[in-house]
Amino acid sequence: MQYPKAPRYRVQPGKFAQLLYYAAIFSFPLAILFLKLPGLSQFANQFNALSFMASALGLAFAIPQKKFVNIAVCAMFYALNFYAAMTSGFKEPIILSVMVLGVFLYPIYKKMVLIIFVPTLLLLFLVLPTYVNVIRQTSWAGDTNADVATSEALDAAINQGATADEGTWTFLVGRLSEIGMFTTFVESTPENVGYYHFELVKQSLIVLVPRILWPSKPVTEQLVMQRVYDAGVINPYSRVSAKPPFIVDAYLSWGGWGIFIFLFIYGAAAQRICQQAESLFGGYILGAALVFSGLFQIFWRGQSFEFLLNNVVWSYISMLIIAAILRRARILEPA
Template identity: 60%
Template sequence: MAKRTANPIERYIVLYIPWLLSLLFANDAIVSYFIAWLGSFFIFFICYSGYIKPIPTDRNIGEQLMRPIFLVQIVFVGYMACSSIFYFLNLLGVNDLSGQGIYFIVDKEKLALTAKCQQYYALGHAALASGMILFMNYDFKPQYRTDRNKLANVIFQIAVISLPISILSIRIPGLSQFYFQFSSLSFIAGTLALAFAIPLKKAATIFFSLLLYISNFYQALTSGFKEPIIISVLVLGIFLYPNYKKIVTLVFGPALLLLFIFLPTYNHVFRENAWGDNVDSDEAYKLALDATINGDEEEDNSTWGFLVFRLSEVDMFTTYLQSTPANVGYYGFTLVKQSAVAIVPRIIWPGKPITEDWVMERVYNAGVVKRGSTVSAKPAYIVDGYLSWGIPGVFFSLFIFGALAQSISVKAEQLFGGYILGTALIYSGLFQIFWRGLSFEFLVNSVFWSYVTMLMVHKILLKKRILEKI
């Protein structure tokens, strides 16, 4: 008798076991939370084990880490679902890993809300993984190719050309959105060119690529945001990993850990000076670096405070759960419609409503921040899914997110002759928004115009015969 082959649908259902189990134990917030939280690691295992669909075999694992199933899923889910553990431990009384205080009283309502948020995270992760795996198909006949001997030079040229384009676009009214796309593309291209040049021992390319990387890293340090700094180190490590596995593991692993330890102090001091005291960025950078080295930090801005309240957005999610649908009804298709309007460039429609105002309106409605506050607290992508339709909204929005992230990567490899130019360069350079996600309106606008930019770059490379049709 022939061995029965499992139905693919049955295998996808396995991804949702953590969510279903967390619902089963919903009456015990602590048990439910940890089932849902550990569930994300279970989903990672299922994805990478090949149980539902094998990982692409056209490249070694270390040579395809920029594909969505790896980088996008790990970074996005790590930030969305896995980072909440510190907040939950803090609710249980753990303070800076020193244990529970003698007079600490557990807030059972907050504990239950956080567990419920984690249930949504488990559902969202399962839906995202489903979308990625379903559309993960790199087994296509190549239509374009590029000369591998010229690949390093081509990547470096793209890095150099993208930089002035990004600067020009931010100075032209209505085209500022292209600044972020081309500046990211320049950074990814420069980093990739450096990673290519080092093993090839091309001194000139190494020198200029290193200058470009240092320049981008300094811009990250003086941006006032943590993500660009971490990404600068992470991406270089990923690009170097295939050729220098041991060195990258020994150097970049600890480097990322140190960043998580010291960045909260650095970032707080920099913002306080550059944004609050009108100090120029160079001086603010020196003051922040000095404070970080000397360990000058307040309790609220400690590493533990960063891990609890700023690494994760679960605290804000609990506020949305309290207000919707109890006080504020589900938004239905309202956010989707606003996202469609957000695509229209302001240069075509000067009177277009300000996207930030739309997004902040639901923040005010939920009571996350007070109206008129200078704080910007945009809801995370999964929160917008919940605010739209509850559980179905979380499922469909995250499934679409995963499907889009994956299918665009496949399309990029089809257009640019494979992984290096397709996913590692163009996809990673233009679609970094998939790594973190944002509110519906910002994400849809960014993905749409990044896709248009990708098609334009494809046409230019074809015209310049950098790409050749097979």
């Protein structure tokens, strides 16, 4: 880990709250801008996550300092991101929205976090499977708008019946580990489908080319889902997306040795990038808590090779550009 590692740049301690305040303000419209530009939507995801981390971290800094303008602005952007998570149809962003704010507030308000945030997280694990299922059945189908779907989903989650309890149990014992999907891949590879070796790595390198430069580039979702169909995990005519996690792709490449090698690379890459972020941005708060946790949230998920490498490479480039801008603006000073 090479700690302690001296930062190359620093930010004056008194400027942290204000810097997080401006990070929350500018990253959110940038995310919307990238969403509108053809072929650059992946940068929208980066800055959307950065906006969320900046608003949560900004709240944690502004509340004890009683900077009411900062609190109001950061709370507004946090609420916008939380609303987007609530209407997304996914469990993970909702859980992360609550968990991250609790983590940032914990050093200052330990008892409050333990009393409020821990029970809230446990409650979310119980009600979210039902809530998300209703969102997907209504909003995703295009029958109702997001606000109506959210209201119906909340009502269903609060008034859970036997069906909801069954869905929650299935989520807790199945989806949290996804071991069922893994065993299906193990049963089919290499008996029915041979190891891919470097094929998945080659596909990951193809995906790195921005679509704005290569409009006819293969669709990443289709590349990933093809091996799911070949292994018989789901039917090709099904509308379900079942992208394999990182550990599955590691196994499909070289079996047990693939898991050992690729997970080692995974951990080393995450640690090295986090160290560089801390060095570039003056320490843990901006480097790890804001930039690394914002731009590299893909490391928390362990996506398939193609999605992971594409996200990490372009997030790394974004990190270097942001650092260069902050140095030019003299916000980051030589240590």
